[in-house]
Amino acid sequence: MSTFNANIVSDSIGRAWLAIARLILEQGRSGHYDGLSIREVLLASVRIEHPCSNDPLIAHYADPERLAWMHANFTDHARVAALGDADSYATRLYDYARSGRNQLAWVTRRLREDPTCRSATITTFQPLTDTTYVPCVSLLDFYLEDDQLNLVASCHSIDFGAKGYGNLVELAFLAECVAKELHVGVGALTMVIKSAHVYDTDTNYLEHVLDNAPQTGQ
DSSP states (O other): OOOOSEEEEESSHHHHHHHHHHHHHHHOEEEEETTEEEEEEEEEEEEESSOOSSOHHHHHHSOHHHHHHHHHHHHOOSOBGGGTSBOOHHHHHHSBTTTTBOHHHHHHHHHHHOTTOSOEEEEOOOTTTOSSOOOSEEEEEEEEETTEEEEEEEEEEEETTTTHHHHHHHHHHHHHHHHHHHTOEEEEEEEEEEEEEEEGGGHHHHHHHHHHSOOOOO
16 A cells, blocks of 8 residues: 655755655555656655755755756746746746746735735646646745744645755745745745655666665654
């Protein structure tokens, strides 16, 4: 059976990545995603108490080309060829549906006007045009607590072999940017993931990373 309700709690995004990757490889169930073989853990959550986009473990062990690809996805408004020319996350966040709507600016204003707000929530999903591609990170929910900005990201699926660490870096950076605008600290980053998986083609790479990375626990 699949592993259900797996919860990872860590102090950094690098340690969180290693912990969820290890869990997937050791306890995940064999399956398929878009016709490719994977190991999968269903209904996982990953909470990072002190996220930082400049994480030494990720900088050392993550694939730099894949990090660069994800960074471009979050910063470049060009369509993403590898995703069937779908809109990038940058477009979805800063020019939603190419309407000129900057969602991060809206979140900042909403929390500045009401620090107790619990609906500073935005989506990357553009249902009128996302007919063949649904963004993996679909919902971003920001809230303030004790003068710290927290972020909860809801994801339908995250590939922790090739892209998950990049998602963590970019989400941490988004939280840092909003926190800076609000003049508050950065709180926890939480990812809630329906399908946390690793493609079989990335298994050897991840096993090498896990064998060589420091055994820091969660």
